Amino acid sequence: MYVPCPSCPLRRKPAFRQKGEEEVAVINSMKSDHLTLEAGSEFIHPEQSDAELYTLFAGWAFRYKELGDGRRQILSFALPGDLIGLQASLFEKSFYGAIALTDIQLCVIPRRRMLRLFERMPEIAYDVTWLGARSEALVDENLLSVGRRGAGERIAALLCSLYKRAEPLGLVKEGVLELPLTQQHIADALGLSLVHTNKTLAKLRSQGLFTISGGHLVIRNLRGLSRFAQHFEEDLAPRPLI
Amino acid sequence: MYVPCPSCPLRRKPAFRQKGEEEVAVINSMKSDHLTLEAGSEFIHPEQSDAELYTLFAGWAFRYKELGDGRRQILSFALPGDLIGLQASLFEKSFYGAIALTDIQLCVIPRRRMLRLFERMPEIAYDVTWLGARSEALVDENLLSVGRRGAGERIAALLCSLYKRAEPLGLVKEGVLELPLTQQHIADALGLSLVHTNKTLAKLRSQGLFTISGGHLVIRNLRGLSRFAQHFEEDLAPRPLI
DNA sequence: CGCCTTTTTGAGAAATATCAATCGCAGTGG
């Protein structure tokens, strides 16, 4: 399957800034491939030296780092429209790995074309930089969580954040968000152990702020959950889609 | 005091990539000011809507975020040559604050000139993006620390990282690095309490891997400290200086 | 049904936080 950028359904979502035809055409010309990968595939490897730049077209993924003895930290989750691999494609080697959480589709922008892209269309270069900055903002927020929020607050903040990001992508249907995270993923993202994550999650659920089962998340009171988590950031929108 | 980019002493350090005259001239033309600020000054405020882009010319600074009730997380430390404020200058408002740790000097690049910069010199735009990605990499590494390393490892990793970054800037003299961090800063950066930071630091010191007193850090065994911290990242060098 | 992954539970151990002083030292005013 190959989706040409001008007819990309993502581009029409409210989450994204509408672009002119010419710009979309240039983006399309940069795109070298459209990949389909199974859940669990690692498409950027730690230490990999020739990673490409990707836009996640469909599905969920995450970036992670790990220590020598196997301890793993998830750095950020990626949703459709997110750019993945900017660092990895800019540097000589990647300092992180990226794995598909669900089956995914990726638009590929070859790293070699990056500089040419900067020369050819400065607006797009600006947008790439913007998206890189947004990616850092996501990690910043995560670091705040892991460093300063308690276990319950961390989980609440993560759910809020994902929900707020998923909504303008049209991923929330009738109040239900399909969340492909296992409790292990949540623990890995929040710097918690699996067991503690499970117990804390149970406690939160029992307070009635949200429901989560079988991969379906329903937030009964987003305002209240945000307040509990002290999570007050809205997702920046509209944003560019490369 | 005003330092024109072509005669910038920083630019000659081994940490930085040497640039052509023309490029340096353009950078110089972008620079609108050279500020001198006292230690403790906050030069980017959380929520600020019109932050400029800065290059730290001299001194140390840090970026931070905080929760409503005052809990504070330091996101990253900035050393000379580092770009600060890319997110803040790209977005409508800043999601973090930035404060001078020591007396500092900043080169100012007005946010308004950013897009023009992208049009005028794609190589520089590429470098800005590169520096933004490096900034994210620093936060990634911090998040790994806070999420997965124990207190001792966190401190060791932080010291290693700062030392490895300071060295190519010529800030390490006869094995001694002047470290302007208070234990409270270390605690804020690592997601630890002040008391625990103090006790852990004392324990580490007693193991003889390093010495730290009166703001002077001497690492006796960088290899050993790195191994203990499981910190194996070298600072990327050479890198662009904007 | 049997096998695998994920979730859940219980119990005890370890790490880290909090509270409350005290100490050391540099600057400051008398």
Add this chain to the structure above:
DNA sequence: CCACTGCGATTGATATTTCTCAAAAAGGCG
């Protein structure tokens, strides 16, 4: 010179949080 003040470092005692280990329960799937 000395008392006084303020900030950062240090210490001891105690309270919480979070982790680890071990095992059982619950689903999903061929």
